[in-house]
Amino acid sequence: MKAFVIESGELKIKExxxxxxxAEEVLVALKTAGINRRDLGLQKRYGDNPEALIIGSDGAGIVExxxxxxxGVAVGDEVIINPALRWFANSDAPPPEFDILGMPDHGTFAEKIALSAEQVEKxxxxxxxxxxxxxxxxxLTGYRALFTKGQVQEGQTLFIPGAGSGVATFLIQFAKSAGAxxxxxxxxxxxxxxxxxxxxxxxIATDSDWQAELADETVDLVIDSVGAATFNRSLDVLKKGGRIVIFGATTDDNVDFNLRSFFYGQYQLFGSTMGSREELRNMLAFMEKHGIKPIVDEVFALESAQEAFDRLAEAKQFGKVVLQIGE
Known part of the structure; x- marks a missing residue:
């Protein structure tokens, strides 16, 4: 079968x-797979390992x-892949056995994938x-950050630095559906x-004066994944006692901030990653209730995966970049 892999430090299409x-697994013939920013960093993390690794976390297809x-799963079922491995009940943090599909396990950028039946949903x-x-x-990343960690409420104001990522497009739709x-x-x-x-x-423009632009706003919650480039600027527009949730760091993992200002401001800082199966099922019900759909930016053939990667790496997308795999 065709797959997009990392092999000896290179990204390539490979048979x-x-x-x-x-036992306890299903074989899914994949029709589509979504590219995430996580996938962009795997080539560096996997290094020069000569064993080909199929990357990719998201996907949808038909059980073969x-x-x-x-x-509870039968041949012919149309399913989506849950890439949050072995995290079933909602908890304050993932269990020790938690991992994300697509490294070290083979992922979804392939014509087929075999994985635990517990990792697929209708x-x-x-x-x-x-x-x-x-x-x-x-x-799921956005849902947990917004509801489980951020505890957003109707009438509150959410601030999101960066509007074009897949997570951001979900956050906008989720928060509006919740009345924020x-x-x-x-x-x-x-x-x-x-x-x-x-x-x-x-x-508002990223390079504008956020404090001046938002002087007439009361920001209750910030959800940020940019990192050092926006953390302190986000904190500056957050109300005293407000909450900030971090689920990524695309600019820099390390941030300096004033502890005295932080504790005097009574701010609340939360980390968040992916989510549990329980949250996923709640999220799917929420999306169905409100008619929420993913925003798809562009669809590429599996053979053009490198071009799709380049689009995401250059931050040209608004929403999800998707690979077309099956007919």
Whole structure:
């Protein structure tokens, strides 16, 4: 089968052995797979390992075979992949056995994948394959950050630095459906316009004076994944006693901030990563109730995966970049 892999430090399309469903597993013929920013960093993390690794965390497809002992999943079922491995009940932090699909396990950028039957869910009926294939990792990340950690409430104001990522597009739609006010930033006027089109109430330029721009706003919650470039600027616009949730660090892992100002301001800082199966199922019900769909930026053929990677690496996207795999 065709797959997009890392091998000896290089990204390439490679013929790989087709997997088989072992006991408690299902074999899924993938139709689409979503690219996430996590995937961009795997080449460096995997290094020069000569053993080919299929990367990719998100995907959707049709169950082709089931292994011994599988219940509740049948051949022909349309499913989405849950890449949050072995995290089932909601908890303050993931269990020690938690990992994310796509390293060290083979991932979704391939024609087929075999994995535990516990890691698939029914494909949402109101989504097409392109939408479903790029759904879970960014949507679940946003859902946990907004509701489990951020505890957003109706009438509150959410501030999101960066409007174009897959997670940000879900955060906007989730927060608006929950009755919150949403403010985003972007360097791109086009992305600011798109953010307003999908529900954001305000969109300001990244290089503007945020404190001056938002002097008339009361920001209750910040959800940030940029890192050092925005952390202190975000803190400056957050109300005293407000909450800030961090789920990524695309600029720099290390941040300096004034502890005295922080504790005098009574701010609350939370870390968040992905989410549990319990939260995923709650999220799917929430999306169905409110008719929420992923925002798809562009769809590429599996053979053009490198081009798709380049688009994401250059931050040209608004929403999800998706690979078309099956017919």
């Amino acid at each position: 790989m052995e087709e997997p088989k469903a072992r 075979a089931v292994g011994e002992g599988v219940a 494909k949402p009926a109101h989504m097409n394959w392109e939408e479903a294939g790029g759904l879970v990792l960014p949507a 006010r949403v403010i985003v930033t972007s360097r791109s006027e086009e992305k600011r316009t798109h953010a307003l089109e999908i529900g954001a109430d305000r969109a």
